[in-house]
Amino acid sequence: MGTFNRMQLLLAGMALAWAGCASDRSDEVFSIIVLPDTQIYSKDDSIWRNSSKREVFYAMTDWVAKTAASENIKFVLHVGDVVNDNDQPYQWDNAAGAMKVLDGVVPTAIALGNHDMEFETRNTANFDRTFPGVERNACYFFDSGSLQFMVLKLELGPTDETLAWANDVLAQHADKQVIVLTHSYMLAEDRRDYPGGFGYLPPGSNTGEEIWEKLIRHHAHVFLVVCGHVTNNGMHRGMLASEGVHGNTVYQLLCGEGHDGWLYQLRFDPKAGHISVETYSPWSPHSPAAQLYQYGTALPGYNLDSLHQYHLPYHFKNTYQQ
Numbered sequence: 001m002g003t004f005n006r007m008q009l010l011l012a013g014m015a016l017a018w019a020g021c022a023s024d025r026s027d028e029v030f031s032i033i034v035l036p037d038t039q040i041y042s043k044d045d046s047i048w049r050n051s052s053k054r055e056v057f058y059a060m061t062d063w064v065a066k067t068a069a070s071e072n073i074k075f076v077l078h079v080g081d082v083v084n085d086n087d088q089p090y091q092w093d094n095a096a097g098a099m100k101v102l103d104g105v106v107p108t109a110i111a112l113g114n115h116d117m118e119f120e121t122r123n124t125a126n127f128d129r130t131f132p133g134v135e136r137n138a139c140y141f142f143d144s145g146s147l148q149f150m151v152l153k154l155e156l157g158p159t160d161e162t163l164a165w166a167n168d169v170l171a172q173h174a175d176k177q178v179i180v181l182t183h184s185y186m187l188a189e190d191r192r193d194y195p196g197g198f199g200y201l202p203p204g205s206n207t208g209e210e211i212w213e214k215l216i217r218h219h220a221h222v223f224l225v226v227c228g229h230v231t232n233n234g235m236h237r238g239m240l241a242s243e244g245v246h247g248n249t250v251y252q253l254l255c256g257e258g259h260d261g262w263l264y265q266l267r268f269d270p271k272a273g274h275i276s277v278e279t280y281s282p283w284s285p286h287s288p289a290a291q292l293y294q295y296g297t298a299l300p301g302y303n304l305d306s307l308h309q310y311h312l313p314y315h316f317k318n319t320y321q322q
Helices: 006-013 039-043 054-067 089-100 125-130 160-172 208-214
Strands: 014-016 030-035 073-078 108-110 138-144 147-153 177-181 222-227 239-243 249-254 263-269 274-281 309-313
Touching (some): 039 054, 039 089, 054 073, 054 089, 054 263, 073 138, 147 160, 160 208
Parallel strands (some): 014 138, 147 177, 177 222, 222 249
Antiparallel strands (some): 030 263
């Protein structure tokens, strides 16, 4: 990457996204959509794995585009592993086509996964060609009335240098409520990944536990971390609530349902004082046999069990005071 100029990277990686700014209300309900790993959909090989179909990826983004206004969707966060095989152009074409549906409709942030690069060197040439101008580390802004938010996106297994940059960015934007997006952070059993844990990180990486210790816990305005990389355990929510050094609660959410079209809808309700976590699949399979797993309800639909639908208490702030 060469000499690391924090100010240059800050300016290059900063994107200003204005979504739903017509309203001055700070109590409106709004949504953020999280797309889990989409690698099996880009691979488009149902013989390899059920629901590994390009049509599923398109169904997800098409639903977001069609409901962006009615669901008041402010942002779409993709946790990475956009493709399964970095060296296969057709998979990048599939991913580009699906994500293009959202262009001009709702802002997006796409994290880099281990399948989206040449692992040992962190070379992201294919990702860069597919999504030109998308930085590996960046921050994005959006408002809901007088509520001001920032999305801080971190590369897979951020280096110490990247975390130093991120600490600077968070310090400069202490008036924003912050969501951190990265690919690898949580394990399936409601805990952060740790050195010697799940792994599959490039050399020089920090694990989830190290990201927490070196970055997240030190900033009172960070309230949410979202990630992918591993599959949710059927006995756990994939959610961890931890207390930062300022006494603030940080929710850390694994969105690892990378199959059958499941996406996460985070519904923010400032008046009620909570964030609703919901999982929804907009995919309509030809038969249940086309699914990887079977559920209590038919697709498309919401997964209504307590592991996939619950509330997180949160006090929304009009402004943040250090």
